[in-house]
Amino acid sequence: MGIFNFTLTELPRETDALRRDxxxxxxxxxxxxxxxxxxxxxxxxxxxxxxxxxxxGWIGMTWPKRYGGQDRxxxxxxxxxxxxxxxxxxxxxxxxxxxxxxxxxxxFGTEEQRQRFLPRIARGELHFAIGMSEPDSGSDLxxxxxxxxxxxxxxxxxxxxxxxxxxxxxxHMIALFRTSVVPDKKHEGLSQFLVDxxxxxxxxxxxxxxxxxxxFNEVVFQDTFVPDADRVGGEGEGWKQVTTELAFERSxxxxxxxxxxxxxxxxxxxxxxxxxxxxxxxxxxxxxxxTLRQMSLSVAGMLQAGENPNLEAALVKDVGTGFEQEIPEVxxxxxxxxxxxxxxxxLEMTLGYLVQRVPSFSLRGGTREVLRGIIARGLGLR
Amino acid sequence: MTGLRALLGDTVTxxxxxxxxxxxxxxxxxxxxxEALWRALEEGGLTLPxxxxxQGGAGGTWQDAHxxxxxxxxxxAPVPLAETIVASWLLxxxxxxxxxxxxxxxxxxxxxxxxxxxxxxxxxxRGSAGRVPWGGAAHHVVxxxxxxxxxxxxxxxxxxxxxxADRNLALEPRDTLTxxxxxxxxxxxxxxxxxxxxxxxxxxVRTAQIAGALERVLQQSVRYAIDRRQFGRPIGNFxxxxxxxxxxxxxxxxxxxxAERAFAAADAGDPAFEIASAKVRAGxxxxxxxxxxxxxxxxxxxxxxxxxxxxxxxxxxWRAEFGSESRWAxxxxxxxxxxxxxxxxxxxxxx
Numbered sequence: 266m267g268i269f270n271f272t273l274t275e276l277p278r279e280t281d282a283l284r285r286d287x288x289x290x291x292x293x294x295x296x297x298x299x300x301x302x303x304x305x306x307x308x309x310x311x312x313x314x315x316x317x318x319x320x321x322g323w324i325g326m327t328w329p330k331r332y333g334g335q336d337r338x339x340x341x342x343x344x345x346x347x348x349x350x351x352x353x354x355x356x357x358x359x360x361x362x363x364x365x366x367x368x369x370x371x372x373f374g375t376e377e378q379r380q381r382f383l384p385r386i387a388r389g390e391l392h393f394a395i396g397m398s399e400p401d402s403g404s405d406l407x408x409x410x411x412x413x414x415x416x417x418x419x420x421x422x423x424x425x426x427x428x429x430x431x432x433x434x435x436x437h438m439i440a441l442f443r444t445s446v447v448p449d450k451k452h453e454g455l456s457q458f459l460v461d462x463x464x465x466x467x468x469x470x471x472x473x474x475x476x477x478x479x480x481f482n483e484v485v486f487q488d489t490f491v492p493d494a495d496r497v498g499g500e501g502e503g504w505k506q507v508t509t510e511l512a513f514e515r516s517x518x519x520x521x522x523x524x525x526x527x528x529x530x531x532x533x534x535x536x537x538x539x540x541x542x543x544x545x546x547x548x549x550x551x552x553x554x555x556t557l558r559q560m561s562l563s564v565a566g567m568l569q570a571g572e573n574p575n576l577e578a579a580l581v582k583d584v585g586t587g588f589e590q591e592i593p594e595v596x597x598x599x600x601x602x603x604x605x606x607x608x609x610x611x612l613e614m615t616l617g618y619l620v621q622r623v624p625s626f627s628l629r630g631g632t633r634e635v636l637r638g639i640i641a642r643g644l645g646l647r
Numbered sequence: 648m649t650g651l652r653a654l655l656g657d658t659v660t661x662x663x664x665x666x667x668x669x670x671x672x673x674x675x676x677x678x679x680x681x682e683a684l685w686r687a688l689e690e691g692g693l694t695l696p697x698x699x700x701x702q703g704g705a706g707g708t709w710q711d712a713h714x715x716x717x718x719x720x721x722x723x724a725p726v727p728l729a730e731t732i733v734a735s736w737l738l739x740x741x742x743x744x745x746x747x748x749x750x751x752x753x754x755x756x757x758x759x760x761x762x763x764x765x766x767x768x769x770x771x772x773r774g775s776a777g778r779v780p781w782g783g784a785a786h787h788v789v790x791x792x793x794x795x796x797x798x799x800x801x802x803x804x805x806x807x808x809x810x811x812a813d814r815n816l817a818l819e820p821r822d823t824l825t826x827x828x829x830x831x832x833x834x835x836x837x838x839x840x841x842x843x844x845x846x847x848x849x850x851x852v853r854t855a856q857i858a859g860a861l862e863r864v865l866q867q868s869v870r871y872a873i874d875r876r877q878f879g880r881p882i883g884n885f886x887x888x889x890x891x892x893x894x895x896x897x898x899x900x901x902x903x904x905x906a907e908r909a910f911a912a913a914d915a916g917d918p919a920f921e922i923a924s925a926k927v928r929a930g931x932x933x934x935x936x937x938x939x940x941x942x943x944x945x946x947x948x949x950x951x952x953x954x955x956x957x958x959x960x961x962x963x964x965w966r967a968e969f970g971s972e973s974r975w976a977x978x979x980x981x982x983x984x985x986x987x988x989x990x991x992x993x994x995x996x997x998x
Contacts, residue, residue, distance in 0.1 A: 268865065269896065271904045273911055284996065351992045525992070532991050535984035541977065548979030549972065552927035555920070555995060556905040563904060577900075584897040634886075640896055641889035644869050 268644060269576050273559065274566030280344045287348040290321060295354060301614040302353065304526040304622070307519070308480060309355020310434055312392070318349075319389025324363045326387075328371060333384030343565040347518040347558075353526055357431060357480075362386040364517060366393035366439045369457070369510050373498035378459065382437075396426040396440025396460065396484065397507065404635050406441070407451040407504060411486060413442035413458060419492040420444070420458070422466075425485050432469050432482040438462055441503050455503030459495040466490070476621040514630050515578040516564045521557040521585030523626055524592040527619050528554065530612040531596060546595050553588050557581065576643030579636045586627040593620050651707050656714040659693050663722035672957050675725035676818040680784050685726050685749055694728060697736045698745060704735070709851075709913035713906065716852050720859025720965075723957040725819060727751050727781040729852035734789035737844065741800035741837035748786030752845045753779045753824060755969055761826060763792035763799055763834060770794070770831040772801055775823065778968070782822030783810040787832070791845050794834075798842045801834040815964035817957070839916070847922055849969035851913060854906035854925040857933045857965050860958040861899040864940040867955055868892060871944055888943060895939040898932035905929055912998070920982065920998060923975040930966035930975075937962045 294317055318324055323345045328334025349356050367386045370378050385391040402409045411424025422442055432438065438460045445454035462469065466489035472481035498506050528550055535543045560581045567574035596602075596616055603609065604617035627633040641647050666684045675681050688694050696712040698704020705711065712732050719728045727749050734750035754761055754776035761774040772792055782788065788803045807829040815821045837844075869892060872883030882888050902925075909925035912918035937959040941948050948955040966972065983991055 268869070269900055271900050273904065273907045275911075347996070351996075529988040529991055532983055533988040535980065536987055539981075539984060544980030544984060545973045545976045546980070547983060548923070548976030548981075549927055549931070551979050551983050551991075552905075552924040552976065553901075555924040556901050556908075556928045558995065559904045559908050560901060580893075580897050580900050583893065584901060587897075634890070637890040637893035638886070640893035641883075644889075644892055644896060646869065646872060646883040646889050646892065 269580060270567070270574075271560055271563045271577060272566065274340070274562045276340055276344065276562065280341055283341055284344050284348060286321075287323070287345055288352075290317075291348065291352045291354055295352070298353065299614075300353075300526040300530050300611045301618050304353060304524070304615050304618050306350055306353040306355065307357050307360070307523070308478065309353075310357045310431055310480075311355035312358045312389075312434075314355050315359035315389035315392070317389070318359065319387055322387075324359050324387050324389050325367050325383060328367065328383060328387065332371070332379050333387035339565050339569040340562075343518060343562065347522065347561075350519055350522040351525055358392050358434070359386070359389050361395055361430070361435075362391060362393035365395060365510055365514055366437070368513060369439055369497065369506065370459075372509065373457070373502070373506050375494075377494065378497065382459070391437065392431065392435040394429050394432045394435040394438040394462070394482075394484075396429060396438045396442075398426065398428045400425055400427055404632050406507070407455070409441060409443060409455070411440075411442050413444050413456065413491065415444075416490065419490055419495070422458075422460075422486040422489040422491055425483060427472065427481070427483050429469075429482045429484045430480050432462060432484050433471065433479075435462060438484070439497060441507050444500050444503075452504040454501055455507070456500045457497040457503045457506050458491050459497055460489070460491055461495075464489050464491070474625075476618075511631055512573070512575045512578060513568075515582045515636075516568060516574060518558070518561045518565075520582040521554070521561060521588050523586075524589040524619055524623065525554075527592050527596060527612075527615045530615050531592075531599075534600065534612055540599075543599050546599055550588075550592060550595060553591075557585050557588055560584070576640060579639040579643070582631075583633060583636045583640065586633065589626045590623040593623060649711070651705065652711045652714050655693065655696060655705065655707065655711055656718065658691055659688075659715050659718040662687055662691055662693070663718055663724055667722040667724050669954055669957075672723055672725055681725055684724065688726065688728060689747070694731050694749075695735050695745065696732060698739055702739070702745060704745075709910040710907070713855050713910035716855040717859040717862075717903075717906070720856030720961070721863045723817075723860065723863070723961055727785055729856055730780050730785070730849075733845070733848045733852055734787075736848070737789050737791075737800050737837065737840060738802060740840050741835040743800065743802055743833045743835055746787050746802070746832075749781060749784065750787050750789055751779055751781050751785035752849060753782070753788050753790045755779055755845060755849055757846065757970065757974065761790050761792040761801075763794035763801055763831065764828065766828070770799075770801060770834045771828040772803055772807075772826040772831050773828055775825045777823045778813065778815075778821040779824050780968075781820045782808075782824045783812055784820055788824065790826075791840070791842060792834070793842070797836055798840065798844075799834050799836050800840060802832040803829055804832055815968070817960040817964055819961075819964070846969055847919060848913070850926040850975065851909055851918070851922045853965045853969050854902070854909055854922070854929040857929040857962060858899070858903040858906040860962050860965070861895075861902050861929075861932055861936045864936055864955065864958045864962070865892070865895050865899045867958075868895060868940045868943045871948075875945075882943075891939050891943060895936050895943075898936045902929040902932035902936075920979070923979045923982075926970060926975045927972045927979065930972040933962035933966040
């Protein structure tokens, strides 16, 4: 049957040594951290950690050596990523650059752009943000209105981007702007740009999330100049490029591990106060975890084989985020505890953090509804 | 994929495609043994994928067998092919000769136990085993019996047990076999085959059957959503239907890879974790998948005339056979809890 193609992918034995190296590095660098700290993995913005990781060659590791990469395989990269996430390492300073911006420059950037940015990204020194959503354009990304209008030697940009994670701490953004308006053809006339966030005419304002944290921003462009040399890919090629970017964004292990810290806490609780009901619920979650890892590995295997696992990546993300969101539900169903912010047991604080965090898991990088639309297209329904 | 696996896959898919018709399944549901189908499978060398070629098998691995079992599930083939594969593997492990004809295994329930007792140089089998697949139709039963604290593999010919016929939701035979000091054709211990081997490997083959059946119901549901028009357009145009089918796809994909992984683990040895995971995951997928398939098909899918139920009734039964989700999830939970929180990830990645 040819609807989707998840083939079993075994990690080569050689990756065992790499995995041990990553674990040793994480233990030496981060020490032992409480579960509720580990749960903040994506929220942890730690430039020093990112630089240390880069020094080990674990950022941009599949990129060619001439761009500061290590020419490693996608499966080796997979091992590093899953170890970082399983440990709840603070990855967000280099995360976007490693998994989206860098690969995008490698695919569509000029030689000059690659030379200029990739080595510094790989060293963990350059942090990137994503400029896609706008106040009136979320899932309907092609409806964006921020304009980049031709000017002498480049473009003048006017408009607003939102939900820009860490824009206030990043150096650059790869942004999608409208370079021309083609009536009734909203997917045309879009282009991608490298934007230096220190450029004149950019103001960055915080958007506080429901738990009171600042990671989102609104980024406003007022006559901001972007030179020709900083356009990524051809003018009008933006839509094709951005859909490729998002397809790769979905393909990693980060789409099922976000609540692992809470699952580990549940394991501990079942060890201390075992109940049969708890064992059954825990075992079920473990079966899901093990299966999602195989699905995710299979996507990495397809990337390694040079295939385009667009449908499979969307499936992993849809199933994986559902799993991440279900773990707090299972904990609620099993245990008579309250979610807390900064008091109570480790289990309660981890639960408290994740309960307020999990709604975003099926929003970020494409909502569940968008993903299911992609899956439906893969099934031949659209 | 190896050459053998591709060959087995092509052969079995063509054979089932030709022979497992709606009429054949309906006739099997009325109690007719599909002799022509079984003979074609045996002649095609598909019933003993794991046996060495010298013993009439295909000389394959569990991963090769997976292709055959999955196809049997996809086509709702009403024969004990999966059971024969497990039974013949047990006999081979014990160094016993594998007879011709359909085989089954016993006991298939947690609390059924059989004893092997000495009768001179021979063994006799004692005890009762419920819900044995094709217990009355199989030419031989391969039973795990306790012989003074040691698990042995025993071969019993048809006619040696009293048979009380029963069936599962898909009207596949699930008979109670009572062995009243029944004669044993041959018995021997087998390295690596513990008292739970029938439950474990029975669960393994059910995961592949479930994965196959889910592929079929997904295919049927997508086809139906494209063909069926309401409100002037194919129902598959509606987001409500698209999203349901996307959810079904996720479960079908999860069951498929979980099953495949479990078969790979069976080749590697020590597959208890992977089999338990696969049975739990596939079982859940079976329930949700069948539910969505029926919702998409509407009333026509609820009729006997439509073929959807050949798959969904199997899914409903198979998920509970050789241990339910709660049984295997409990095993997994206890195993993980005993190892502690820090071992969860290292154990998972170390396998």
